[in-house]
Amino acid sequence: MAAQFNPVTPELLAELRQVVGDKYVKTDEDYLERYQTDEEGNSHYFHKPEVVVFPGSTEEVAAIVKLANKYLVPITPRSAGSGVACGAIPVYHGMVVELERMNQILKFDADNMYAVCQTGVITGDLQREAAKHGLLYAGDPSSADSSMIGGNVANNAGGNKAVKYGTTRHQIYSLKVVTPTGDILDAGARLKKSSTGLCLEQLFAGSEGTLGIITEVTVKLRPMPPYAFNMVCVFKTDEEAFALPNKILKAGIDPTSIEFMDNEALRMTCKFLDMKMPHVDEGCDYVIVTVESFSEDDSDRKMEQLCDLAEANGSIDEFEADKRIWTLRKQFAEAARDVDKMFQTEDFVVPLDKIPEITKQIPELREKYDLYCVTVAHIGDGNIHVLPLNAKGLSPEEWFQKIKAFHRDLFPRVYALGGKMSGEHGIGYKKLEEFALCTPQAELNVIKAIKKALDPNNIMNPGKLVEIG
Numbered sequence: 224m225a226a227q228f229n230p231v232t233p234e235l236l237a238e239l240r241q242v243v244g245d246k247y248v249k250t251d252e253d254y255l256e257r258y259q260t261d262e263e264g265n266s267h268y269f270h271k272p273e274v275v276v277f278p279g280s281t282e283e284v285a286a287i288v289k290l291a292n293k294y295l296v297p298i299t300p301r302s303a304g305s306g307v308a309c310g311a312i313p314v315y316h317g318m319v320v321e322l323e324r325m326n327q328i329l330k331f332d333a334d335n336m337y338a339v340c341q342t343g344v345i346t347g348d349l350q351r352e353a354a355k356h357g358l359l360y361a362g363d364p365s366s367a368d369s370s371m372i373g374g375n376v377a378n379n380a381g382g383n384k385a386v387k388y389g390t391t392r393h394q395i396y397s398l399k400v401v402t403p404t405g406d407i408l409d410a411g412a413r414l415k416k417s418s419t420g421l422c423l424e425q426l427f428a429g430s431e432g433t434l435g436i437i438t439e440v441t442v443k444l445r446p447m448p449p450y451a452f453n454m455v456c457v458f459k460t461d462e463e464a465f466a467l468p469n470k471i472l473k474a475g476i477d478p479t480s481i482e483f484m485d486n487e488a489l490r491m492t493c494k495f496l497d498m499k500m501p502h503v504d505e506g507c508d509y510v511i512v513t514v515e516s517f518s519e520d521d522s523d524r525k526m527e528q529l530c531d532l533a534e535a536n537g538s539i540d541e542f543e544a545d546k547r548i549w550t551l552r553k554q555f556a557e558a559a560r561d562v563d564k565m566f567q568t569e570d571f572v573v574p575l576d577k578i579p580e581i582t583k584q585i586p587e588l589r590e591k592y593d594l595y596c597v598t599v600a601h602i603g604d605g606n607i608h609v610l611p612l613n614a615k616g617l618s619p620e621e622w623f624q625k626i627k628a629f630h631r632d633l634f635p636r637v638y639a640l641g642g643k644m645s646g647e648h649g650i651g652y653k654k655l656e657e658f659a660l661c662t663p664q665a666e667l668n669v670i671k672a673i674k675k676a677l678d679p680n681n682i683m684n685p686g687k688l689v690e691i692g
């Protein structure tokens with residue numbers, strides 16, 4: 224990696240203190256250690272910042288970015304640090320800009336169904352505020368109770384409702400962004416349509432903090448459907464389970480979620496939560512389908528239709544589940560961490576009709592790389608989380624090398640089927656090299672040209688997504 228940056232100096236620290244105040248500039252060792260990683264547990268990836276700064280306003284963020292350019296010091300934007308692609312790790316050291324203080328919902332307009340949020344609003348808090356007004360904020364990563372709206376936009380988080388409502392990029396009207404040169408930009412507008420210039424808010428969504436720091440997000444709200452059910456369809460084989468999503472969508476059932484947990488993921492999570500669930504001991508998989516509706520009749524009709532469809536496709540049982548099923552689904556990552564803090568969450572995405580083709584290659588890869596894996600999936604989106612677990616207690620370096628070799632074999636297979644390596648977690652630092660290898664040159668050239676144009680000093684989250692040197 225090119226080391227084109229300067230170290231953080233006492234002069235820079237003094238100027239940062241003038242911008243945000245003494246107590247919001249941290250250089251104590253315990254802070255630097257805490258911010259050397261995000262959700263990543265493998266020390267191979269850890270890098271300490273030289274300073275952590277906690278701005279309280281867009282203007283303060285802009286002033287910090289101007290200082291980063293003046294002193295040529297890299298910035299790593301950070302929200303909750305729940306990312307799983309090492310996106311918030313300061314790989315060139317420098318400054319971490321932690322946005323957690325900017326946590327206010329600035330405006331909540333229930334009549335016109337939108338809210339203006341500061342970047343550090345916890346996603347779950349926004350969901351709960353919307354629910355109080357009979358409204359829905361449809362962005363719903365499993366990390367909603369910790370991750371922040373700005374982090375969700377930066378990563379274009381997906382989650383459990385993307386089948387019906389899309390990912391985070393589909394929930395936004397507009398963004399306030401501090402560009403890498405320190406300008407304050409309002410991108411997008413609260414409009415249903417616009418053919419006026421480029422769609423800049425969508426350029427920043429999913430840019431992983433490499434094109435600027437998002438400081439405000441105007442989100443769309445929707446009416447909350449009053450009727451909903453969660454149906455668990457039980458399958459003896461992965462093949463039968465994987466064939467169901469396409470059929471549900473084609474039947475017009477319009478589900479909010481279609482999630483998959485294989486038997487190993489079910490066993491591991493049930494054990495972790497000390498929970499007993501039907502058919503898990505018999506080696507079965509679950510497909511969890513949530514359907515929301517505005518009419519009870521419609522809801523009943525869809526439930527019947529879904530059960531018929533599942534049975535016709537080999538389901539051995541269907542049962543209606545209460546919201547504990549979502550605890551089971553959302554806690555699998557914690558259960559995996561309980562096996563060993565180093566685990567890998569694959570996040571590849573393929574067209575729905577290619578799910579059976581890619582998943583049938585996984586057992587071969589498991590064997591080839593001697594990996595113990597569990598699988599969960601946002602199966603209605605074709606987004607599959609195979610989780611290799613470090614069940615044999617490999618060292619950080621051994622684990623890093625094993626996962627690298629696994630990726631170099633897996634990703635070309637995914638791309639050959641028209642897929643991509645990340646459906647929602649992003650590229651970050653972790654998959655930087657693989658992204659460069661798998662992405663066509665013309666696409667890489669465009670991404671690098673945009674990055675260079677917006678960030679001439681390369682100070683904004685360098686070493687993530689693409690390396691421009």
Ligand SMILES: Cc1cc2nc3c(=O)[nH]c(=O)nc-3n(C[C@H](O)[C@H](O)[C@H](O)COP(=O)(O)OP(=O)(O)OC[C@H]3O[C@@H](n4cnc5c(N)ncnc54)[C@H](O)[C@@H]3O)c2cc1C
Nearest residue numbers: 302303304305306310365366371373374380381432437647
């Ligand atoms: C248990 C668990 C479950 C999860 N489930 C899901 C899931 O269902 N779906 C899903 O998509 N992800 C999921 N994730 C991953 C993670 O929660 C998401 O990627 C989330 O969007 C990250 O938000 P954050 O606030 O933690 O951002 P961080 O981790 O702090 O940052 C993520 C990236 O965004 C950048 N960034 C952060 N804030 C800003 C900002 N304001 N401006 C510009 N750039 C910024 C950072 O530099 C970094 O590159 C899960 C993670 C965990 C631990």
